[in-house]
Amino acid sequence: MSFKLYIFDLDGTLLDLGNIRDYAEKIFTLTLNTLKAPKIPDKEERLKFWLAGKDFIKILDKWGISEPHNFWKTYDKIDFEQRKVLIKQNKIGLFNDAKEILRKIYNNSNRLAIVTNTTGYVVEYILKKFNISEFFHEIFCMGPEIDEAFAKPSPRGILSILRNFNYNHKISKALMIGDSIVDIIAAKKANISSCLIKRQFKIETKSYNQWEYQPDYVIESLNELIYL
Ligand SMILES: [Mg+2]
Structure with missing residues (x-):
């Protein structure tokens, strides 16, 4: 890592x-x-x-x-x-590879954050429901004060997280992991590394190599993060 x-x-x-x-x-x-x-x-x-x-x-x-x-x-x-x-109805849940990798990254003394275009109270509910709140030091989501102008592909969410961590790219490295083109664009604009996770149902990621902004890494399982 x-x-x-x-x-x-x-x-x-x-x-x-x-x-x-x-x-x-x-x-x-x-x-x-x-x-x-x-x-x-x-x-x-x-x-x-x-x-x-x-x-x-x-x-x-x-x-x-x-x-x-x-x-x-x-x-x-x-x-x-x-x-x-x-x-x-058990039709929505965490991906099988999610919880364990979050724990591994967390236990390795790394910092974890979420940057999502989903609204705050929904995010809070999900994190609590699946018992993963504890892994995240910072969360950036949509809310009353944070509107669509802040949503990815804008880098503002990532930049806000970097500021809160006093991030210095000369000392440490940050990675954005997402399943969409907007995650990759936001990461590039924020000048950090990006990783595309290719999920089974996601048709548009099949042609990711034609995107204007290219991910630095492409993975098919979150478990691969420990090798990056
Ligand atoms: Mg997504």
Whole structure:
């Protein structure tokens, strides 16, 4: 383990939501229905939305959503209820390789953090439910004061964690581990190393070598982290 600071993404990296794209799309459609969207936009439009960052309001406006500012609040609520049900049904859980590697990294006197685009109360619930809160020294998630402008691919979450750790890249090394292009972009922009974890259901990571920003490492199991 040549890194001192390990920053993990949550959904799709530690937490197994099954086919995460399908899951997000389902919550997304329920949210649009709740907000009385005139129509459900096509696949291409929706993809633009997921990558829009702080410009998401403009897209929602274009789609005719009357209260676009309420979008994420509504989305989070629906997401939270859905997760609680699926956890109860054992359809959502930690990946098999998650807990043990967190323990190993932690026991090796390293620092651990989470940077996620998921909202704070959902993250807190998940970490408690699966008994992994103790491993993380810092958590950066979405909340009332932290909006989409801070979400990955923005590096602001990672930079905030680095600041809190008084991180000095001349002394130690930090690694961002995630299952999405946004994790890799955020890490590059924050000037730390990045590691892509390829998960079974994740179709878009199959063509990761065509991404504009390339991960420094690619793994298929979190257990491989101990060799990096
Ligand atoms: Mg993810």
